[in-house]
């Protein structure tokens with residue numbers, strides 16, 4: 001019997017969830033199982049580290065005799081047998097939600113308050129299906145920390161010293177589906193500190209960490225603290241990805257950060273609250289502030305995207321937002 005496990009790809013929690021479901025299935029769903037894995041992405045393939053084994057979720061992806069979808073949105077299809085998710089956006093339509101609510105299989109689970117899908121999945125399988133998950137506590141603890149950005153400090157999120165955070169970095173940038181499948185199987189079989197030493201992972205990590213340190217150094221040189229806001233204009237510096245916690249690592253007492261960047265495809269103003277600053281002092285709604293300029297986001301973090309050749313405009317908008325954040329408080 002073929003069991004297809006479809007998971008949120010290039011995501012630590014997605015791979016951890018797939019690994020835990022695989023461990024459960026191998027013990028509880030019969031001896032003659034043949035496993036196939038498939039990656040799920042919100043954006044079309046070709047974006048980032050996706051491969052032909054990764055793509056959007058549709059009926060054609062349900063290729064198993066039994067199909068499980070983990071850490072990804074619902075699909076109203078009779079061939080979806082197991083489902084676990086914690087994303088607020090899990091139901092694309094009201095029909096999808098109704099289809100889920102009417103399900104009586106006892107194999108579909110949703111909790112938007114869960115910090116990680118991995119932890120939620122393990123607890124649900126333990127409660128209802130006899131899954132013993134004591135040996136996976138390290139993996140679950142890190143999935144909770146990473147997926148809800150509950151890092152103990154910005155230093156931890158930027159230094160990337162812990163094996164779990166290095167694995168996270170590797171997973172988010174990996175371009176080999178076969179290697180990610182190997183990682184899924186090994187996540188539940190060896191400590192993260194051992195797995196991260198695997199040659200294909202340490203080799204892949206080297207240039208990623210190098211790039212990360214170069215970016216941290218560049219931001220360190222160029223940022224300014226203006227009132228309560230870290231301001232950084234990076235539009236004339238080619239940036240390859242930026243850890244969003246870097247500004248607060250450099251300026252732990254700042255309340256906000258406004259960063260302007262330019263990539264091959266766009267200019268972007270990123271605006272955020274310092275996640276480690278006291279929540280009760282948050283007077284601004286970042287989403288509506290960004291909406292004034294055609295952007296959007298959440299209450300605590302948002303962005304405005306412009307065309308690549310609009311860098312000057314992006315900087316001007318960034319300057320206005322710095323002034324607004326310092327004035328209206």
Ligand SMILES: [Mn+2]
Pocket residue numbers: 013014071086116117147
């Ligand atoms: Mn997740």
